[in-house]
Amino acid sequence: xxxxxxxxxxxxxxxxxxxxxxxxxxxxxxxxxxxxxxxxxxxxxxxxxxxxxxxxxxxxxxxxxxxxxxxxxxxxxxxxxxxxxxxxxxxxxxxxxxxxxxxxxxxxxxxxxxxxxxxxxxxxxxxxxxxxxxxxxxxxxxxxxxxxxxxxxxxxxxxxxxxxxxxxxxxxxxxxxxxxxxxxxxxxxxxxxxxxxxxxxxxxxxxxxxxxxxxxxxxxxxxxxxxxxxxxxxxxxxxxxxxxxxxxxxxxxxxxxxxxxxxxxxxxxxxxxxxxxxxxxxxxxxxxxxxxxxxxxxxxxxxxxxxxxxxxxxxxxxxxxxxxxxxxxxxxxxxxxxxxxxxxxxxxxxxxxxxxxx
Amino acid sequence: xxxxxxxxxxxxxxxxxxxxxxxxxxxxxxxxxxxxxxxxxxxxxxxxxxxxxxxxxxxxxxxxxxxxxxxxxxxxxxxxxxxxxxxxxxxxxxxxxxxxxxxxxxxxxxxxxxxxxxxxxxxxxxxxxxxxxxxxxxxxxxxxxxxxxxxxxxxxxxxxxxxxxxxxxxxxxxxxxxxxxxxxxxxxxxxxxxxxxxxxxxxxxxxxxxxxxxxxxxxxxxxxxxxxxxxxxxxxxxxxxxxxxxxxxxxxxxxxxxxxxxxxxxxxxxxxxxxxxxxxxxxxxxxxxxxxxxxxxxxxxxxxxxxxx
Numbered sequence: 001x002x003x004x005x006x007x008x009x010x011x012x013x014x015x016x017x018x019x020x021x022x023x024x025x026x027x028x029x030x031x032x033x034x035x036x037x038x039x040x041x042x043x044x045x046x047x048x049x050x051x052x053x054x055x056x057x058x059x060x061x062x063x064x065x066x067x068x069x070x071x072x073x074x075x076x077x078x079x080x081x082x083x084x085x086x087x088x089x090x091x092x093x094x095x096x097x098x099x100x101x102x103x104x105x106x107x108x109x110x111x112x113x114x115x116x117x118x119x120x121x122x123x124x125x126x127x128x129x130x131x132x133x134x135x136x137x138x139x140x141x142x143x144x145x146x147x148x149x150x151x152x153x154x155x156x157x158x159x160x161x162x163x164x165x166x167x168x169x170x171x172x173x174x175x176x177x178x179x180x181x182x183x184x185x186x187x188x189x190x191x192x193x194x195x196x197x198x199x200x201x202x203x204x205x206x207x208x209x210x211x212x213x214x215x216x217x218x219x220x221x222x223x224x225x226x227x228x229x230x231x232x233x234x235x236x237x238x239x240x241x242x243x244x245x246x247x248x249x250x251x252x253x254x255x256x257x258x259x260x261x262x263x264x265x266x267x268x269x270x271x272x273x274x275x276x277x278x279x280x281x282x283x284x285x286x287x288x289x290x291x292x293x294x295x296x297x298x299x300x301x302x303x304x305x306x307x308x309x310x311x312x313x314x315x316x317x318x319x320x321x322x323x324x325x326x327x328x329x330x331x332x333x334x335x336x337x338x339x340x341x342x343x344x345x346x347x348x349x350x351x352x353x354x355x356x357x358x
Numbered sequence: 359x360x361x362x363x364x365x366x367x368x369x370x371x372x373x374x375x376x377x378x379x380x381x382x383x384x385x386x387x388x389x390x391x392x393x394x395x396x397x398x399x400x401x402x403x404x405x406x407x408x409x410x411x412x413x414x415x416x417x418x419x420x421x422x423x424x425x426x427x428x429x430x431x432x433x434x435x436x437x438x439x440x441x442x443x444x445x446x447x448x449x450x451x452x453x454x455x456x457x458x459x460x461x462x463x464x465x466x467x468x469x470x471x472x473x474x475x476x477x478x479x480x481x482x483x484x485x486x487x488x489x490x491x492x493x494x495x496x497x498x499x500x501x502x503x504x505x506x507x508x509x510x511x512x513x514x515x516x517x518x519x520x521x522x523x524x525x526x527x528x529x530x531x532x533x534x535x536x537x538x539x540x541x542x543x544x545x546x547x548x549x550x551x552x553x554x555x556x557x558x559x560x561x562x563x564x565x566x567x568x569x570x571x572x573x574x575x576x577x578x579x580x581x582x583x584x585x586x587x588x589x590x591x592x593x594x595x596x597x598x599x600x601x602x603x604x605x606x607x608x609x610x611x612x613x614x615x616x617x618x619x620x621x622x623x624x625x626x627x628x629x630x631x632x633x634x635x636x637x638x639x640x641x642x643x644x645x646x647x648x649x650x651x652x653x654x655x656x657x658x659x660x661x662x663x664x665x666x667x
Binding site: 328 | 397437440441444445446447448450451452454455456458459460461462463465466469576580581584585587588591625627628630631634635637638641642645646648651664
């Protein structure tokens with residue numbers, strides 16, 4: 001091999017910020033190849049993907065609408081990822097949030113109270129946290145791998161939602177469609193901007209970002225999360241409880257995803273449906289990594305991934321590109337990011353000795 | 359004797375439900391034995407499933423279709439290898455990325471093929487033998503991939519525990535520094551193990567889209583890749599137990615089909631939850647005993663190897 005990989009004496013700070021940009025450039029270059037292969041002018045496709053969706057005020061507001069659940073889920077996941085707790089079931093926790101929050105409306109649908117929506121949000125957070133509490137319990141009590149348990153619970157959550165809206169929660173006036181009642185005004189997220197779909201959930205996301213930032217920077221638990229993530233042994237010498245961190249990060253992540261779920265069903269969706277999310281909980285994993293697990297980074301990454309959803313729709317309408325391009329694009333971003341991240345701890349050097357190195 | 363007519367179709371559906379799990383899990387077992395954890399099984403299965411389906415639709419040649427599934431899975435695994443083995447990326451994150459990418463890529467490849475069924479993979483028919491009541495269709499009436507799945511388990515078991523190459527692979531998985539210092543190419547061996555795992559996941563996916571439900575639908579694996587990963591833990595990394603586990607899960611998966619036929623009045627969603635809940639329960643029962651896991655799990659699993667230059 002001509003090049004060899006040499007460990008840097010210290011991880012490069014600059015590369016931490018540069019590799020997400022490198023990954024984006026590589027993804028854009030690669031997707032131009034995909035567009036060409038699909039028979040579409042790549043420049044025109046990129047324009048439809050990244051510029052057309054947000055070249056007007058309504059488009060920009062839609063970007064925030066889509067970014068809201070992504071940022072909420074990702075901010076929750078990032079706290080766990082920092083401590084090496086691999087909760088990948090945010091999609092299920094989001095669904096449970098929607099079930100708990102939406103369920104309150106289903107039972108109190110004729111109540112017209114200012115407390116209904118806050119109650120739904122609170123219950124949504126509890127529902128998401130309970131669902132994430134299952135992997136936390138199984139991990140701390142039985143050592144069961146949280147990656148697999150949290151993911152299995154995604155499928156269970158989706159089936160549970162389907163069960164409820166096919167059965168007891170079905171709209172009695174809904175012509176037998178598997179849907180709940182449409183949420184009433186007092187169960188709906190207030191709009192922030194007339195004429196758009198921008199709703200109170202976005203403010204919740206901003207509060208979550210600021211709160212998480214403060215928690216990580218200023219509190220003991222935030223400090224413990226960072227230490228356990230960076231150096232598990234140092235954490236245990238310092239007497240930090242690994243179990244407490246597992247419980248905390250999973251419950252926190254679940255609550256955030258749960259809020260995202262309520263915010264979707266009481267916001268843009270407006271009722272409980274068989275499918276309430278186009279995989280926000282999974283895309284949030286990419287958002288968390290691309291945002292470097294940092295609250296500010298997650299905002300930018302969330303906006304970018306939201307744009308790929310809008311771009312996919314625009315490119316489908318204007319150019320007839322398949323919506324699936326969005327998924328490929330999102331997957332490529334994470335791939336290239338992980339590949340470029342080698343540059344944080346290592347550098348490439350010419351192999352002068354000419355020996356073959358592994 | 360009255361139970362038998364009822365039992366035969368049940369066993370036949372268990373076999374078709376278990377076979378994709380056998381392929382995916384036995385392939386990933388070899389990957390993990392070399393010390394690499396590839397969580398992208400679901401993504402590799404999906405890309406394998408869609409590649410096999412598209413090839414079958416376009417050419418009508420099923421051997422080519424299965425080969426396409428295997429190659430597609432291998433290609434995905436190769437990407438995983440570049441990232442984790444050459445560029446030393448985190449294996450957990452890369453595996454997730456592989457699945458997310460696989461979901462998107464398979465949807466893109468398969469978009470024009472949704473809802474167009476193909477003829478199911480042909481089943482063996484030996485006049486005389488296949489006609490034997492009860493055991494005939496079970497033993498002599500399967501498609502080629504079912505037989506191949508059993509051969510694969512036996513071959514992997516033989517390879518790992520009866521050949522020198524298998525010993526080397528296990529050594530790489532248990533102590534990469536030691537294997538490296540003796541002069542084995544840790545990275546090279548791991549590339550091969552990862553790509554074998556990818557090919558087998560691809561064949562598992564191909565079985566889904568060619569035999570289990572001969573059609574293509576987005577996300578049609580429905581978590582089977584993840585269940586395969588859990589099966590390996592359940593089997594404490596032993597090929598024979600992987601086979602038993604896969605059939606157990608096959609049984610749970612088809613419970614839904616037969617429970618409704620038997621007139622059991624439960625919502626279909628409740629029964630559909632069973633395989634996922636069973637996976638969680640099985641993981642709990644096995645993981646409880648950490649010393650047992652530690653004894654059997656490859657010691658270097660998930661650890662990055664960087665030969666000091």
